[in-house]
Amino acid sequence: MSVPCDELNVPPRVLLGPGPSEMHPRVLRSLATPLLGHLDPAFLDLMERVKELLRWAFQTQNRLTFPLSGTGTAGMEACLCNLLEPGERILVCVNGYFGNRIVDIAERCGAEVMRVDREWGKAIDPGSVAEALKTGPFKVVAIVHAETSTGVLQPLEEISHLTHESGALLLVDAVTSLGGVPVKVDEWSIDAVYSGSQKCLSAPPGMAPVSFSEAAVETIRQRKRKVQSFYLDMTLIDQYYGTTRAYHHTAPISMVYALYEGLRVAHEEGHDLRAARHRLNHLALAAGVEAMGLALHSEKEHRLWMLNTVTVPEGVDDVDLRKSLLQDYGIEVGGGLGDLKGKVLRVGLMGYGSNRRNVLLFLSALEALLSQRGCKINRGAAAAAATGVYTSSSV
Amino acid sequence: MSVPCDELNVPPRVLLGPGPSEMHPRVLRSLATPLLGHLDPAFLDLMERVKELLRWAFQTQNRLTFPLSGTGTAGMEACLCNLLEPGERILVCVNGYFGNRIVDIAERCGAEVMRVDREWGKAIDPGSVAEALKTGPFKVVAIVHAETSTGVLQPLEEISHLTHESGALLLVDAVTSLGGVPVKVDEWSIDAVYSGSQKCLSAPPGMAPVSFSEAAVETIRQRKRKVQSFYLDMTLIDQYYGTTRAYHHTAPISMVYALYEGLRVAHEEGHDLRAARHRLNHLALAAGVEAMGLALHSEKEHRLWMLNTVTVPEGVDDVDLRKSLLQDYGIEVGGGLGDLKGKVLRVGLMGYGSNRRNVLLFLSALEALLSQRGCKINRGAAAAAATGVYTSSSV
Numbered sequence: 001m002s003v004p005c006d007e008l009n010v011p012p013r014v015l016l017g018p019g020p021s022e023m024h025p026r027v028l029r030s031l032a033t034p035l036l037g038h039l040d041p042a043f044l045d046l047m048e049r050v051k052e053l054l055r056w057a058f059q060t061q062n063r064l065t066f067p068l069s070g071t072g073t074a075g076m077e078a079c080l081c082n083l084l085e086p087g088e089r090i091l092v093c094v095n096g097y098f099g100n101r102i103v104d105i106a107e108r109c110g111a112e113v114m115r116v117d118r119e120w121g122k123a124i125d126p127g128s129v130a131e132a133l134k135t136g137p138f139k140v141v142a143i144v145h146a147e148t149s150t151g152v153l154q155p156l157e158e159i160s161h162l163t164h165e166s167g168a169l170l171l172v173d174a175v176t177s178l179g180g181v182p183v184k185v186d187e188w189s190i191d192a193v194y195s196g197s198q199k200c201l202s203a204p205p206g207m208a209p210v211s212f213s214e215a216a217v218e219t220i221r222q223r224k225r226k227v228q229s230f231y232l233d234m235t236l237i238d239q240y241y242g243t244t245r246a247y248h249h250t251a252p253i254s255m256v257y258a259l260y261e262g263l264r265v266a267h268e269e270g271h272d273l274r275a276a277r278h279r280l281n282h283l284a285l286a287a288g289v290e291a292m293g294l295a296l297h298s299e300k301e302h303r304l305w306m307l308n309t310v311t312v313p314e315g316v317d318d319v320d321l322r323k324s325l326l327q328d329y330g331i332e333v334g335g336g337l338g339d340l341k342g343k344v345l346r347v348g349l350m351g352y353g354s355n356r357r358n359v360l361l362f363l364s365a366l367e368a369l370l371s372q373r374g375c376k377i378n379r380g381a382a383a384a385a386a387t388g389v390y391t392s393s394s395v
Numbered sequence: 396m397s398v399p400c401d402e403l404n405v406p407p408r409v410l411l412g413p414g415p416s417e418m419h420p421r422v423l424r425s426l427a428t429p430l431l432g433h434l435d436p437a438f439l440d441l442m443e444r445v446k447e448l449l450r451w452a453f454q455t456q457n458r459l460t461f462p463l464s465g466t467g468t469a470g471m472e473a474c475l476c477n478l479l480e481p482g483e484r485i486l487v488c489v490n491g492y493f494g495n496r497i498v499d500i501a502e503r504c505g506a507e508v509m510r511v512d513r514e515w516g517k518a519i520d521p522g523s524v525a526e527a528l529k530t531g532p533f534k535v536v537a538i539v540h541a542e543t544s545t546g547v548l549q550p551l552e553e554i555s556h557l558t559h560e561s562g563a564l565l566l567v568d569a570v571t572s573l574g575g576v577p578v579k580v581d582e583w584s585i586d587a588v589y590s591g592s593q594k595c596l597s598a599p600p601g602m603a604p605v606s607f608s609e610a611a612v613e614t615i616r617q618r619k620r621k622v623q624s625f626y627l628d629m630t631l632i633d634q635y636y637g638t639t640r641a642y643h644h645t646a647p648i649s650m651v652y653a654l655y656e657g658l659r660v661a662h663e664e665g666h667d668l669r670a671a672r673h674r675l676n677h678l679a680l681a682a683g684v685e686a687m688g689l690a691l692h693s694e695k696e697h698r699l700w701m702l703n704t705v706t707v708p709e710g711v712d713d714v715d716l717r718k719s720l721l722q723d724y725g726i727e728v729g730g731g732l733g734d735l736k737g738k739v740l741r742v743g744l745m746g747y748g749s750n751r752r753n754v755l756l757f758l759s760a761l762e763a764l765l766s767q768r769g770c771k772i773n774r775g776a777a778a779a780a781a782t783g784v785y786t787s788s789s790v
Contacts, residue, residue: 003451004444005659008652010428011437019645020430031426031649033405035415035599037727042406049399056398069601070465070626073644077626105625198645204430206464206601206647228623230500231465231472247732249468250414250593252601254426255647257403264400332432337642 013326016362017334018148018307019176020198020205021350023258027203030261031254038251047241050256053263057178057201058193058211059271060185065211066241067197067259068232069252072175075194075208077105078232079171080142082220083192086110088139091132091168093124093159097149097337098173102142109228114138120339121150121309123302126158133166139219140192141168146177148199149337151298151309151346153181160189169216175199178209179266179351180278180306191216197255200278200306202351203262206255210234262351278305280393281354284386285347288363291385292370292377297344306354309336309344310366313375318342321369329365359386408721411757412729413543413702414571415593415600416745418653422598425656426649433646442636445651448658452573452596453588453606454666455580460606461636462592462654463627464647467570470589470603472500473627474566475537477615478587481505483534486527486563488519488554492544492732493568497537504623509533515734516545516704518697521553528561534614535587536563541572543594544732546693546704546741548576555584564611570594573604574661574746575673575701586611592650595673595701597746598657601650605629657746673700675788676749679781680742683758686780687765687772692739701749704731704739705761708770713737716764724760754781 015022036043047066054065068075080102084090090111092102095118106113116132118124124143133141141163145154156172163170169191174183179200185193191213198205212220212234220227220234227233231249240248266274282305286296289310297309312318318335322345325331334346347362349355363382371377410417431438442461449460463470475497479485485506487497490513501508511527513519519538528536536558540549551567558565564586569578574595580588586608593600607615607629615622615629622628626644635643661669677700681691684705692704707713713730717740720726729741742757744750758777766772 003447003662005448005655005662006444008425008428008441008655008659010431010441010652012429013431013435015430015432017432020432020648023430028427028429030403032423033403034407034423035410035418036405036408037410037412037415038600040408040721040727046403046405049401052398053400070469071644071647074465074626077624101625108621108623108625196645204647204649205433205645206650226503228503229472229476230496230503231469232626249466250591250600252466252599252647252650253415254599254649254653255601257405258649260400260403264403267398267400326435332435 012330014331014358014361015353016348016358017332018346018348019196019350021202021348021353023204024202024262024265024352026265027258027261030257033257035253038253039245043253044245046256046260050260050263053260053267054209054211056267057263058183058185059187060211062185062211062213064217064234064238067207067209067256069249070208071205072194072196072208074232075196075210076102076173077229078210078234079192079194080105081109081229081232082227082234083140083169083171083216084109084111085223085225087112089114089137090140090142091116091138093129093143095122095124095150095152096120096144096147098144098147121152121298123152123154124159126162129159130162133162138166138168140171142171144173145183146174146181146304146307148176148307149340151296151304151307152302153304156188164189169219176304176307179274181275182271185211197259197262200351201259201262201266203258204255206252207259278349278354281349281356281359282308284359284389285349287389288359288382288386291381292367297340306348306350308347309340310347311344313370316370316373316375318345324369325365331362331365356390407725409726409753409756410748411743411753412727413741413743414591414745416597416743416748418599419597419657419660419747421660422653422656425652428652430648433648434640438648439640441651441655445655445658448655448662449604449606451662452658453578453580454582455606457580457606457608459612459629459633461632462602462604462651464644465603466600467589467591467603469627470591470605471497471568472624473605473629474587474589475500476504476624476627477622477629478535478564478566478611479504479506480618480620482507484509484532485535485537486511486533488524488538490517490519490545490547491515491539491542493539493542516547516693518547518549519554521557524554525557528557533561533563535566537566539568540578541569541576541699541702543571543702544735546691546699546702547697548699551583559584564614571702574669576670577666580606592654592657595746596654596657596661598653599650601647602654673744673749675784676744676751676754677703679754679784680744682784683754683777683781686776687762692735701743701745703742703744704735705742706739708765711765711768711770713740719764720760726757726760751785
């Protein structure tokens with residue numbers, strides 16, 4: 001049989017979509033490191049350091065903190081299938097694509113799911129969570145911190161308070177938030193949290209950092225039946241990465257190198273500067289987009305810094321627009337998901353990718369392409385507005 | 396909090412354990428390639444080529460053939476949880492550690508499990524499978540092609556015939572066999588098969604190639620309930636990597652680069668030469684080990700070429716021996732699992748790692764360490780025996 005196997009030849013891209021984001025150059029270099037065995041003392045030592053850096057990133061003392069050998073979706077599934085047993089109740093807050101995914105996975109775990117829905121692009125209202133919690137005890141309340149489908153940042157503190165008052169555990173999706181905005185696992189009393197390597201940590205996709213509170217660990221310990229997934233069974237993985245080093249699977253060594261390097265880079269920058277940088281580049285992008293006469297879809301008070309939903313002007317075909325961005329400029333942005341299909345561009349400014357040159361490049365390219373498509377754009381206004389944000393900033 | 400984040404600094408290793416094996420240098424280089432988005436046409440094109448190369452590797456025309464975003468264990472779980480529904484019956488052949496793992500995962504899928512057991516180190520006898528099949532219809536018969544825990548290669552043709560005669564589907568674990576010995580999925584009528592990237596394909600751990608026959612696809616299509624794992628739901632992943640390109644998860648781009656390069660290298664060598672090379676290096680290692688007065692644990696007629704179980708001499712502590720191999724020579728080999736704990740060294744000669752210099756290096760180092768421990772070893776006999784095998788070979 002004839003097999004097409006040309007040389008690997010990847011076109012250069014500027015990754016400004018919802019993820020993967022561009023790797024930090026130091027992360028890229030770390031991938032070119034020869035393998036260690038997964039039970040080699042040198043690898044176990046490295047994993048300890050990864051765990052410690054993840055505790056720093058999650059701002060937690062949680063012992064059970066490590067990267068799972070899968071993508072963010074594996075992290076979501078791991079949290080749900082370890083915390084839930086068939087017939088148990090979960091309250092899921094849904095204001096975007098990933099809230100819906102939590103519902104799907106929880107149902108596959110055999111849980112009884114109740115939803116709190118909110119219009120896509122708006123944050124979940126704590127009042128509606130309080131109302132829903134009155135319908136009886138839930139084992140878990142699940143919510144997305146940073147909805148990658150809508151660009152909404154969800155405030156968590158009040159909902160955390162309500163959740164714990166009701167006796168439930170709080171499960172948080174921090175796939176897009178970790179490394180970009182603060183994720184204060186201990187301060188906000190989050191019981192289980194998952195993220196991904198390929199967003200604001202600027203590592204390649206393939207690992208899902210997770211962290212579990214003592215209450216969550218105790219819940220898992222008291223399960224009546226085995227977790228339905230062997231691959232994602234936290235107790236077994238804890239033994240593998242913990243003191244007994246019992247074989248469970250073969251850790252993706254190269255991915256661990258990359259995650260380690262991504263975490264080191266983040267740690268060197270520090271939480272405050274990193275958050276300030278993401279905020280500033282977001283503000284510059286938003287100012288530029290608005291100066292062009294376009295809008296951001298998400299409500300202003302809850303906008304994510306790392307994922308911007310830019311509304312596509314009336315009469316412009318979003319697929320065609322994204323195709324031109326990719327082909328003419330090598331820029332990848334995302335399209336709308338679910339309810340927002342065709343209506344928005346999803347523009348990521350994540351981790352290493354959140355920088356001034358990407359903001360200016362995107363605005364310039366978008367301006368050029370919209371002008372070509374007959375949109376009346378005040379040429380140069382976007383760049384001027386973005387630059388103005390940088391000039392007036394003290395960061 | 397103080398976080399230990401020294402520079403990534405990996406000691407050089409010769410990986411002769413049960414996996415991961417050493418990456419081919421071209422694979423290592425491929426990892427240092429910038430990312431593409433997972434929905435980029437260039438990535439989708441690459442994935443098509445990976446699928447085609449995997450069909451070549453599995454010797455199959457199966458449309459549903461792709462790498463899963465997890466390790467070999469995820470591949471095992473994916474096959475079981477897609478093929479089985481709660482209450483359905485599976486017959487599992489167990490003659491090593493990974494057979495036991497299939498039992499565990501099948502039980503977590505809610506299946507009713509019946510076992511055919513055989514002593515570790517021996518192949519499963521088709522007669523005992525025929526006996527077990529008489530106890531009524533099974534949905535699936537599962538068997539390990541290359542038991543990494545014992546070094547046994549399992550003949551599959553007769554068992555495949557019996558399985559299909561009974562109306563069941565045949566599920567095969569090819570984690571350690573793919574890329575080292577022929578895995579003839581179509582010729583042997585295998586319905587579902589999974590492997591790993593980090594063994595004889597010489598790529599890093601993190602991907603699990605799978606392939607499903609049309610009968611298996613039809614079985615999945617006729618499921619009464621959703622697959623319990625969203626992450627491993629074949630139908631969704633098929634849509635993601637297939638024609639609709641519907642978002643499911645974010646493919647581990649760098650791992651796909653590496654798997655592609657590993658497959659290209661294998662394809663350039665070709666099935667026959669690759670198998671002959673694995674066989675020759677195994678024979679040389681076996682001759683050397685026997686010349687040293689040691690034995691291989693697995694029965695001679697069913698020995699794996701890529702994983703050799705070398706019995707540890709009486710009075711020698713295997714942990715201490717492996718520690719010296721690692722510390723003094725940088726050589727990693729595996730210890731025994733389960734019933735073979737403390738009794739054998741598991742010496743892998745996989746993919747790129749199956750070469751003359753590794754055979755001679757391992758034999759020399761083992762000879763030196765055993766001599767130091769007071770074993771009476773005929774110095775130089777191992778190297779001479781191994782060299783003799785190479786000299787008399789026409790490969």
